Amino acid sequence: MQALVTDLGFDVLFKGTNFTRLLGGMWVTLKISLISVALSIVLGILLGVVMTFKNPVTKAICRVYLEIVRIMPQLVLLFIVYYGSARLIGLKFEPEFAAVIVFTFWGTAEMGDLVRGALQSIPKHQYESAYSLGLNRSQTYFSIVIPQTIRRLLPLSINLVTRMIKTTPLIVMIEVVEATKVARQIIDANRVASPNAAFGLFFVIFVLYFAVCWPISLLASHLEKKWSN
Amino acid sequence: MADTVLTINNINKSYGDNLILNGLSLDVHKGEVIVIIGPSGCGKSTLLRCINALEPIQGGEIRLDGELIDGNSRNIAQIRQKIGMVFQNYELFPHKTVLQNIILAPMKVQKRSKVEVTEEAEQLLERVGLLDKKNSYPRQLSGGQKQRVAIVRALCMHPEIMLFDEVTAALDPEMVREVLDTMLELAKNGSTMLIVTHEMNFARAIADRVIFLDGGEIVEEADPEDFFTYPKTERAQKFLDTFEYESVKHHDNEY
Ligand SMILES: Nc1ncnc2c1ncn2[C@@H]1O[C@H](COP(=O)(O)OP(=O)(O)OP(=O)(O)O)[C@@H](O)[C@H]1O
Numbered sequence: 371m372q373a374l375v376t377d378l379g380f381d382v383l384f385k386g387t388n389f390t391r392l393l394g395g396m397w398v399t400l401k402i403s404l405i406s407v408a409l410s411i412v413l414g415i416l417l418g419v420v421m422t423f424k425n426p427v428t429k430a431i432c433r434v435y436l437e438i439v440r441i442m443p444q445l446v447l448l449f450i451v452y453y454g455s456a457r458l459i460g461l462k463f464e465p466e467f468a469a470v471i472v473f474t475f476w477g478t479a480e481m482g483d484l485v486r487g488a489l490q491s492i493p494k495h496q497y498e499s500a501y502s503l504g505l506n507r508s509q510t511y512f513s514i515v516i517p518q519t520i521r522r523l524l525p526l527s528i529n530l531v532t533r534m535i536k537t538t539p540l541i542v543m544i545e546v547v548e549a550t551k552v553a554r555q556i557i558d559a560n561r562v563a564s565p566n567a568a569f570g571l572f573f574v575i576f577v578l579y580f581a582v583c584w585p586i587s588l589l590a591s592h593l594e595k596k597w598s599n
Numbered sequence: 600m601a602d603t604v605l606t607i608n609n610i611n612k613s614y615g616d617n618l619i620l621n622g623l624s625l626d627v628h629k630g631e632v633i634v635i636i637g638p639s640g641c642g643k644s645t646l647l648r649c650i651n652a653l654e655p656i657q658g659g660e661i662r663l664d665g666e667l668i669d670g671n672s673r674n675i676a677q678i679r680q681k682i683g684m685v686f687q688n689y690e691l692f693p694h695k696t697v698l699q700n701i702i703l704a705p706m707k708v709q710k711r712s713k714v715e716v717t718e719e720a721e722q723l724l725e726r727v728g729l730l731d732k733k734n735s736y737p738r739q740l741s742g743g744q745k746q747r748v749a750i751v752r753a754l755c756m757h758p759e760i761m762l763f764d765e766v767t768a769a770l771d772p773e774m775v776r777e778v779l780d781t782m783l784e785l786a787k788n789g790s791t792m793l794i795v796t797h798e799m800n801f802a803r804a805i806a807d808r809v810i811f812l813d814g815g816e817i818v819e820e821a822d823p824e825d826f827f828t829y830p831k832t833e834r835a836q837k838f839l840d841t842f843e844y845e846s847v848k849h850h851d852n853e854y
């Protein structure tokens with residue numbers, strides 16, 4: 371048993387503060403994704419409403435924004451914001467701050483498009499049948515349009531959230547010390563004593579990501595089933 | 600004749616350059632059942648939508664109990680609650696149960712108590728044979744059941760007039776009857792109704808007055824027996840003939 375733990379590199383976990391450091395790295399990941407997700411939801415809802423406007427100027431701007439986000443790899447965006455900010459405006463962002471900017475920039479665009487889609491999927495007749503019952507505009511929005519929009523939106527936006535969380539390891543590229551970075555530091559430090567550390571450490575990271583994303587995924591499919599149709 | 604509920608006075612309605620309703624006038628009296636028929640695209644739906652201010656009109660005026668119906672006025676919601684409208688595709692709210700669909704507007708708009716409205720809704724559902732479905736969602740109902748719920752939902756607001764726009768057109772043939780029976784029952788109880796339909800036998804049975812609309816104008820207005828046996832105008836004659844022709848053809852194919 372002892373041998374197996376060593377073979378698979380789990381022993382390293384319990385050396386010194388390794389395990390707490392790993393959790394610390396995961397916390398950085400979570401913190402960045404949670405802040406970005408929260409900002410993306412708020413800004414994305416506003417953007418989604420703006421995207422339903424018929425104004426050709428706002429339409430064109432939103433379109434360009436969305437295309438940029440879709441075409442650019444997130445990594446390139448990270449480099450532009452982190453390294454480019456120093457060059458362009460002479461400001462050096464904290465790497466974690468740069469990460470939040472990029473993830474929010476990305477999440478807002480995707481969320482906005484989801485909100486737009488959900489709003490536009492409510493048929494005109496739903497408004498009309500509410501109006502013909504004597505509901506005014508705000509009653510129609512709050513009782514009929516928004517509840518149906520949220521039902522369509524929630525499962526989709528939860529998928530976006532898990533996608534954002536899963537993409538966080540990218541931020542090691544701009545020197546944020548998150549979970550995968552901590553793991554590699556530990557592996558390097560123990561190369562001689564525990565040559566197998568990689569498996570154990572990345573397995574733990576797998577479990578940590580799983581523990582965060584699985585419940586969110588479950589919630590999404592539960593809501594999807596509950597509100598289907 | 601009894602009091603006039605709805606007055607339509609010389610209205611014009613166009614979409615762009617396309618004139619749909621051309622100086623149309625019509626009075627609807629309390630308790631009267633008017634059936635509007637006419638070829639596809641003649642403006643029947645448009646007329647009903649104008650009455651409910653879902654479409655703006657470009658000339659003339661529509662009044663309910665003397666009050667002007669104007670989509671831009673502040674009290675339009677107040678007037679709309681006196682007009683019940685039932686659509687071809689039911690348009691129930693999919694996220695609410697049958698009962699919630701029915702009690703929503705009476706509670707929100709008329710501020711009636713939940714207990715009282717629920718009681719009334721249940722009585723109405725009982726009358727149309729759907730009390731056991733009160734906690735179902737619309738997606739769990741058949742088309743005919745949905746349409747009966749839509750009728751109950753409109754009725755529960757105690758409207759002064761009910762508008763029906765081809766409410767059986769989307770239904771399977773075997774469900775048409777249950778909806779038409781519900782409407783006949785309303786007519787018997789003295790509801791004021793404006794009905795657009797392609798069911799000629801039903802029209803004949805329920806109408807106090809038949810209006811034949813063509814080219815945005817009322818071409819003929821008559822007692823149903825007279826209209827269906829001896830239409831006065833050539834256009835009405837032709838329109839009714841299309842139904843005859845279709846039924847003969849149908850026969851030929853069958854045998
Ligand atoms: N939103 C719109 N924009 C432009 N034209 C419209 C619009 N709605 C209806 N029309 C036109 O107005 C005319 C009347 O339409 P309406 O729906 O009132 O006809 P209808 O008599 O109800 O026909 P049907 O029996 O097929 O339901 C049609 O020629 C239609 O093409």
Ligand SMILES: [Mg+2]
Pocket residue numbers: 643644645764765
């Ligand atoms: Mg129509």
